[in-house]
Amino acid sequence: MSETTNVQFSEREALLFHSEGRPGKIEIVASKPMATQRDLALAYSPGVAVPVQAIADDPATAYDYTAKGNLVAVISNGTAILGMGNLGALASKPVMEGKAVLFKRFADVDSIDLEVKTEDVDAFINCVALLEPSFGGINLEDIKAPECFIIEQTLRERMNIPVFHDDQHGTAIITAAGLINACLLTGRKLDEVKVVVNGAGAAAIACTELIKAMGVRSDNVLICDRKGVIYQGREGINQWQSAHAVVTERRSLTEALVGADVFLGLSAAGALKPEMVKDMAKAPIIFAMANPDPEIRPEDAKAARPDAIVATGRSDYPNQVNNVLGFPFIFRGALDVRASAINEEMKIAAAQAIAELARERVPEEVAMAYGVRHVFGPDYIIPAPFDPRLMEVVPAAVAKAAMDSGVATKPILDMEGYRQQLRGRLNPTNSLLTLAYEGARAHPKRVLFAEGEEEVVLRAAIQFKEGGYGVPVLVGRDDVPERLRALGVSNPEEYELHNSRHSPLVPQMVDFLYARLQRRGYLRRDCERMINQNRNIFGAVMLQLGQADAMITGTTRTWAQTMREVKRVIDPEVNRTPFGIHILVGQSHTVFIADTTVNERPSPEELADIAEQTAQVARRMGHEPRVAFLSYSTFGNPEGLWLENIRAAVGVLDERKVGFEYEGEMAPDVALNPRQLANYPFARLSGPANVLVMPGLQSANISAKLLRELGGDSMIGPMLIGMEKPVQIAPMTSTASELVTLAVLAAGGIAR
Ligand SMILES: NC(=O)C1=CN([C@@H]2O[C@H](COP(=O)(O)OP(=O)(O)OC[C@H]3O[C@@H](n4cnc5c(N)ncnc54)[C@H](OP(=O)(O)O)[C@@H]3O)[C@@H](O)[C@H]2O)C=CC1
Ligand SMILES: CC(=O)C(=O)O
Ligand SMILES: [Mg+2]
Numbered sequence: 118m119s120e121t122t123n124v125q126f127s128e129r130e131a132l133l134f135h136s137e138g139r140p141g142k143i144e145i146v147a148s149k150p151m152a153t154q155r156d157l158a159l160a161y162s163p164g165v166a167v168p169v170q171a172i173a174d175d176p177a178t179a180y181d182y183t184a185k186g187n188l189v190a191v192i193s194n195g196t197a198i199l200g201m202g203n204l205g206a207l208a209s210k211p212v213m214e215g216k217a218v219l220f221k222r223f224a225d226v227d228s229i230d231l232e233v234k235t236e237d238v239d240a241f242i243n244c245v246a247l248l249e250p251s252f253g254g255i256n257l258e259d260i261k262a263p264e265c266f267i268i269e270q271t272l273r274e275r276m277n278i279p280v281f282h283d284d285q286h287g288t289a290i291i292t293a294a295g296l297i298n299a300c301l302l303t304g305r306k307l308d309e310v311k312v313v314v315n316g317a318g319a320a321a322i323a324c325t326e327l328i329k330a331m332g333v334r335s336d337n338v339l340i341c342d343r344k345g346v347i348y349q350g351r352e353g354i355n356q357w358q359s360a361h362a363v364v365t366e367r368r369s370l371t372e373a374l375v376g377a378d379v380f381l382g383l384s385a386a387g388a389l390k391p392e393m394v395k396d397m398a399k400a401p402i403i404f405a406m407a408n409p410d411p412e413i414r415p416e417d418a419k420a421a422r423p424d425a426i427v428a429t430g431r432s433d434y435p436n437q438v439n440n441v442l443g444f445p446f447i448f449r450g451a452l453d454v455r456a457s458a459i460n461e462e463m464k465i466a467a468a469q470a471i472a473e474l475a476r477e478r479v480p481e482e483v484a485m486a487y488g489v490r491h492v493f494g495p496d497y498i499i500p501a502p503f504d505p506r507l508m509e510v511v512p513a514a515v516a517k518a519a520m521d522s523g524v525a526t527k528p529i530l531d532m533e534g535y536r537q538q539l540r541g542r543l544n545p546t547n548s549l550l551t552l553a554y555e556g557a558r559a560h561p562k563r564v565l566f567a568e569g570e571e572e573v574v575l576r577a578a579i580q581f582k583e584g585g586y587g588v589p590v591l592v593g594r595d596d597v598p599e600r601l602r603a604l605g606v607s608n609p610e611e612y613e614l615h616n617s618r619h620s621p622l623v624p625q626m627v628d629f630l631y632a633r634l635q636r637r638g639y640l641r642r643d644c645e646r647m648i649n650q651n652r653n654i655f656g657a658v659m660l661q662l663g664q665a666d667a668m669i670t671g672t673t674r675t676w677a678q679t680m681r682e683v684k685r686v687i688d689p690e691v692n693r694t695p696f697g698i699h700i701l702v703g704q705s706h707t708v709f710i711a712d713t714t715v716n717e718r719p720s721p722e723e724l725a726d727i728a729e730q731t732a733q734v735a736r737r738m739g740h741e742p743r744v745a746f747l748s749y750s751t752f753g754n755p756e757g758l759w760l761e762n763i764r765a766a767v768g769v770l771d772e773r774k775v776g777f778e779y780e781g782e783m784a785p786d787v788a789l790n791p792r793q794l795a796n797y798p799f800a801r802l803s804g805p806a807n808v809l810v811m812p813g814l815q816s817a818n819i820s821a822k823l824l825r826e827l828g829g830d831s832m833i834g835p836m837l838i839g840m841e842k843p844v845q846i847a848p849m850t851s852t853a854s855e856l857v858t859l860a861v862l863a864a865g866g867i868a869r
Pocket of ligand 2: 197198200259283284407408431440441781
């Protein structure tokens with residue numbers, strides 16, 4: 118995306134995000150059934166004694182019988198939390214929990230945060246070293262320099278699993294990848310560039326070492342800390358800093374930057390001033406990587422030097438140079454070959470793989486569907502963390518480097534098979550939802566929130582606006598600005614508000630509604646009353662009159678009631694069957710269930726329409742559809758009275774010659790479980806179904822709601838499909854972020 122974007126949120130929102138529901142960001146879920154006494158007897162005593170003995174006899178089997186092989190500890194003592202400084206072990210917990218969930222989200226690595234309350238180097242080292250049996254790898258985090266160097270070095274020597282201080286090496290790898298590409302774009306050679314590194318701590322020293330190893334000349338790198346340039350002979354510098362001290366007359370950051378090609382900021386917010394940037398060389402490369410706030414804001418850097426290539430550590434500006442691009446995938450590769458360490462070869466392989474990926478074109482279907490233009494250039498020197506290709510490319514490169522350099526204890530024999538397996542580990546829905554959000558930011562639309570008096574709706578509207586996803590158009594009373602202010606909004610007057618009491622649009626709206634309903638038994642005054650008193654009708658007419666691009670409602674009335682109101686104003690699209698889809702999203706699977714909201718006893722043609730349109734939605738969300746028409750019966754067994762419609766629907770699709778797999782009638786276990794499906798070798802599904810077409814509304818709606826209430830996975834929807842205008846009716850229990858997701862899907866044309 119080329120536009121500069123800037124996600125904003127209030128402090129209240131950030132706290133609410135962390136406290137809502139279960140406090141914090143992680144929970145532990147059992148990976149084996151725990152339902153019966155037998156399960157418990159196997160999982161715990163006495164059954165557990167068997168793997169205990171096996172591991173005692175052969176320690177390598179711990180990888181077969183426990184979670185060790187996919188488990189990474191994120192460990193900190195909180196002495197250098199982001200760029201916020203030493204705030205202690207406990208305060209670092211939100212960051213460490215955050216890293217743990219990023220491991221899972223991006224690379225399906227299970228991870229747990231451990232905050233160790235000591236600044237004593239030996240105590241910390243002992244604590245971590247003793248944990249070796251528990252984990253497949255150790256990610257050290259936010260530990261200040263110089264202690265971090267001793268800690269990491271000693272632990273690498275003492276432990277037989279990868280120990281990786283991410284602020285050092287993760288950051289260095291991503292910085293190196295970004296630098297390679299920025300130099301390519303500006304026609305520079307690494308052995309000629311003059312670099313100023315601001316900050317002389319963990320990240321800065323590691324970045325300096327890696328870029329020197331890649332060819333940047335030692336006498337071309339100046340490092341600065343708060344006191345200025347680290348020159349040879351300066352008092353009070355440590356051994357890691359003195360290794361990079363140079364002979365120079367320059368003393369301040371300002372002096373250091375005169376004529377410099379590259380600024381690498383790994384220090385603190387605001388450390389780089391616009392006037393300093395002015396003296397840098399032509400087309401300067403500025404990586405302001407301090408978190409959460411960079412050394413200079415990109416807009417200020419660009420104002421001072423429009424010819425600059427600017428990167429930050431943040432996700433809300435172009436060019437995010439942040440270690441999140443590396444650590445999940447680097448550990449994925451290291452774990453998969455049971456590497457005993459993450460060595461230089463693996464780091465360089467990761468940096469090169471990431472740099473190369475940015476130079477390749479983003480897959481066309483992703484770019485087209487979401488209007489996201491990621492083309493190698495000054496605003497795109499590095500892939501975005503949600504780029505699904507990272508998961509395939511980086512772990513494979515790291516695993517290969519581990520094998521080639523002799524640290525892989527379980528080499529991968531079939532590399533192509535491994536890449537395929539990596540692809541299957543991630544659910545495309547996750548990355549496509551992120552891309553849908555990015556697409557919304559690139560093409561902001563006007564979304565009407567009809568129930569502007571509900572707190573949850575206002576919070577969704579705030580998130581929608583502050584996230585830059587579009588313009589919320591609120592329907593509500595005059596006290597809405599006051600309510601927005603109470604929710605932490607400082608500029609509520611910037612929110613567009615429509616109130617039927619004094620909207621100048623009302624006469625036009627009444628005309629529209631009356632023209633539509635006069636032959637359906639409504640008088641003009643009925644229409645006036647509906648416009649004045651019913652927010653869904655008011656909102657839907659606004660949508661019809663082109664005042665917004667999409668509409669979200671549903672939190673104050675039941676779904677059916679809301680649908681009745683909406684349908685008074687908005688028709689189904691010509692030749693389409695309106696219906697509803699619930700989408701069940703797990704870590705590695707997505708299932709689309711339809712029709713969960715509209716048609717009580719769909720005809721064969723309607724079932725076929727529902728299948729076709731749901732398959733299209735699945736494709737828009739990155740899944741190759743495999744449709745199962747569900748029943749209690751599988752291919753006529755048991756026989757029953759209600760199967761004809763379903764069989765006829767399969768026949769309708771046969772005639773239509775649709776371009777996706779479908780089959781039926783079949784029971785859900787046959788549709789979803791390959792072992793059951795194997796009993797029907799003639800069935801035309803190449804794998805478990807991901808689109809489930811239900812025989813009727815009873816079973817569909819009940820299943821969707823059961824799954825929402827009892828299932829562990831998250832549910833999107835119901836999405837309303839097939840209406841002439843993009844209107845979405847959310848469940849009454851929706852959270853603010855669920856409403857935002859529906860708004861983004863509706864505005865982006867994915868839910869239609
Ligand atoms: N984008 C990314 O992926 C990453 C970014 N970072 C960022 O890098 C920064 C440093 O992290 P880390 O190395 O772990 O921390 P450390 O505590 O190890 O190092 C901090 C260093 O920054 C220096 N510093 C602080 N303020 C200034 C300033 N105003 N001007 C010059 N130097 C300054 C300190 O110098 P002194 O000794 O004089 O105080 C010290 O050398 C943080 O902002 C962090 O968020 C870190 C890792 C990854
Ligand atoms: C990104 C990161 O690890 C940091 O800022 O410390
Ligand atoms: Mg960090």
